[in-house]
Amino acid sequence: MESAADRRAFLDLPFRAYGNLPAWRAPLRFERAAQIDPRRNPALAQMPHDLLLAWRGTQAVGRIAVFINPAHLARHNDQTGHFGFLDTLQEDEETISALMGAAEAWLRQRGMRRIAGPFNFSVNEECGLLVDGFDTPPVMMMLHGRPDYAPSLERAGYSKAMDMFAYMIRMGETYEPPGIASRLIEGFERDPRLRIRNLDSRNYENEINQILDIFDDAWSDNWGFVPFGKAEITHMAKELKPLISPDHLWIGLIDEEPACFALVLPDIFEAAEGLNGRLLPFGWVQFLHRLKVAGTTTARIPLAGMRRKFHKTRRGVQTMAATCSMTLAAQHARGVRNIEASWILETNTNLINIISLFDAPKYKTYRIYGKPL
The missing domain is CATH 3.40.630.30 (Gcn5-related N-acetyltransferase (GNAT))
Incomplete structure (x- = not known):
């Protein structure tokens, strides 16, 4: 992330991507900004991380965060790095593939042997890709998205690690x-x-x-x-x-x-x-x-x-x-x-x-x- 304008584009992308989805609920922008700021998020301050944008011409069309969580490594010792904040402007397997490839390369360069996610930024925060239940809105600190993400990830070589349920x-x-x-x-x-x-x-x-x-x-x-x-x-x-x-x-x-x-x-x-x-x-x-x-x-x-x-x-x-x-x-x-x-x-x-x-x-x-x- 090179500039304040890039950071704004990163934060704004979900609003552009999902604003027309009937079940999406807009999070508070100031809270989202604090979440990706290590000065205001003490958990993130401990993590090597990068925030990446995919561009098509002058338009940001996708985003992802990639990071290493020292608390996870201390607990599990599994050389696993994580990704999160995966969003694309529209159904776009090419962009998802490019974002995941960039995240994978970033983690390999830092000695990781596995990637898992999405986590925003840990298992104790928002996490998990919605795969069932798109017709109802999310509640606070839960994620929303589109059905195309899961098959795109699976075609990129990703497989299920764990499912998590929400009950009403x-x-x-x-x-x-x-x-x-x-x-x-x-x-x-x-x-x-x-x-x-x-x-x-x-x-x-x-x-x-x-x-x-x-x-x-x-x-x-x-x-x-x-x-x-x-x-x-x-x-x-x-x-x-x-x-x-x-x-x-x-x-x-x-x-x-x-x-x-x-x-x-x-x-x-x-x-x-x-x-x-x-x-x-x-x-x-x-x-x-x-x-x-x-x-x-x-x-x-x-x-x-x-x-x-x-x-x-x-x-x-x-x-x-x-x-x-x-x-x-x-x-x-x-x-x-x-x-x-x-x-x-x-x-x-x-x-x-x-x-x-x-x-x-x-x-x-x-x-x-x-x-x-």
Whole structure:
């Protein structure tokens, strides 16, 4: 990326590529700009990276990010580099091939032996190529795209590494936990050793540290896991604070030990609909009214987990079910009717089983692709 104009072209390309797609939702432009700026994204600051544009004449027709994640290499020691932010102006296999070829060459020059993605910029951020569910809009921090990307990548020698699912919990005008979930919750309520509490806003940073410690333990055996770094946790806590009220975070305790949690966030994409990603000069008024006054009807659970020692235990399952149900009930009281649980690895049967308790259908599939170099 050679200039400020190139950076603007990189950021603007998805708006040009998908603006006419009925299901696309424009992200906030200032947030996108911060994501690709290592001065404002502490995770990116630790990664050797490059942002690449494909040009046809004087028009930018495609983009890609290529990078090496030291935290991933420290965890997995697999000489794998990553790509992300893969977008083309229109269906264009020639451009995709050129972008992937450039990313592959960049990684080979730096000693990598495999490429995988898309990650924007890690497994803890937006990731996965949408391969199923193009007819419904994405929710916050989830990606959208066109059906042509997957076959183009596969013809370029890429194959599936992992699928990740999104589930939609539709609550209707009244909320009652479904049958099996209801019985688990009844067991939870009878057990004096179990309880749930919500976020203690006075102790906000410690609360975020606590749930991410649970998350790191819960997910540590999962495919592709990379723990949150200290700088990332601090950054995440700061970024999420304006969105989180006490009833957005619920923690389940077993014998007073924090055992599990569920974090739900309002759908920023819904609040920003129709603003084309811009809050200035007057879009911020509409955005804040939708977010803080009217409220969104859609939310997302981006983080949830239970400590491994409680997996497959009666008290663990009861507490996780009750924590999820309390999360849903609190959001229903706010006017939320649809909550996406995402993303969930296809191999994460424990969490899939919990989600299934709430009659939530799988409605989108995201795929990570890989290729030897």
